[in-house]
Amino acid sequence: MIKIRDLTKIFKMKNDELVVLNNINLDIEDGDIFGIIGMSGAGKSTLIRCINLLERPTSGYIEIDGVDITTKRGNELLKLRKNIGMIFQNFNLLMQKSVKKNIAFGLEITKLREFKIEGMAEEEWRRLNYFKKKQLKKEAIEKRVNELLKVVDLEEKADVYPSQLSGGQRQRVAIARALATKPSVLLCDEATSALDSMTTKSILNLLKKINEETKVTIIIITHEMNVVQEICNKVAVLDKSEVVETGHTDEVFGNKSSLIVQNLLGGVVNE
Numbered sequence: 001m002i003k004i005r006d007l008t009k010i011f012k013m014k015n016d017e018l019v020v021l022n023n024i025n026l027d028i029e030d031g032d033i034f035g036i037i038g039m040s041g042a043g044k045s046t047l048i049r050c051i052n053l054l055e056r057p058t059s060g061y062i063e064i065d066g067v068d069i070t071t072k073r074g075n076e077l078l079k080l081r082k083n084i085g086m087i088f089q090n091f092n093l094l095m096q097k098s099v100k101k102n103i104a105f106g107l108e109i110t111k112l113r114e115f116k117i118e119g120m121a122e123e124e125w126r127r128l129n130y131f132k133k134k135q136l137k138k139e140a141i142e143k144r145v146n147e148l149l150k151v152v153d154l155e156e157k158a159d160v161y162p163s164q165l166s167g168g169q170r171q172r173v174a175i176a177r178a179l180a181t182k183p184s185v186l187l188c189d190e191a192t193s194a195l196d197s198m199t200t201k202s203i204l205n206l207l208k209k210i211n212e213e214t215k216v217t218i219i220i221i222t223h224e225m226n227v228v229q230e231i232c233n234k235v236a237v238l239d240k241s242e243v244v245e246t247g248h249t250d251e252v253f254g255n256k257s258s259l260i261v262q263n264l265l266g267g268v269v270n271e
């Protein structure tokens, strides 16, 4: 469960300050696919970036599974980030590395102990010498990368480079990379905004399948209302730095008295 409490973010400029998030309170349950919507400049990106501490809140806190993450720094912060994957509109892949190397990237700095190879006890790890550890780590990474290639249906593209892939395939690689360390939260920052409608649908289906199979909590910020309607069970509406509506997607989208919701929907959502 993610609890956001009294979260405020103020950007200080030379002669001024800008309140971008003002006293945000939200509960996001395990396994939710949670949409965050709002007009441009409402603070959506800043909010999602606070959840993995790419931005540090000015005040307030964020609890993930009972732990206040805003206190984390250094190694603890790195560990926390392994529990929170993120995908972006422009995919952010390493263009000089193959698909499988892109997916393996986050795993290479992960400790062998964290791979949890079935049936191997802690003492057994300790008895292994350095070379064996390295070899085992390579094998464990390969195993995990192959699993992920299967999940995102890109087994045949393992050795190609991102430049040889379509936008949808690139986002699949990014999803596999984000899931490599088995995070409990996946943040999606306008993840389908650069894709056509067919490709968007296939990426949303993939996210839905992953959510059902792994119970990963997914938080999506988007300006595409059809994305929210398609996969988000809950949604929060940000307006001028504040949460003005939150609840089940059907209820929030059905609220005819909310001008901001109706403006955002702008007739895009199917009845």
Ligand SMILES: Nc1ncnc2c1ncn2[C@@H]1O[C@H](COP(=O)(O)OP(=O)(O)OP(=O)(O)O)[C@@H](O)[C@H]1O
Pocket: 011, 018, 020, 038, 039, 040, 041, 042, 043, 044, 045, 046, 047, 223
């Ligand atoms: N590092 C920063 N320093 C100063 N101001 C910032 C910084 N990052 C964001 N802002 C400002 O904070 C406000 C909210 O930005 P944010 O990107 O969170 O909004 P958004 O809702 O995601 O908008 P969009 O939908 O256009 O991406 C904007 O006015 C933006 O200019």
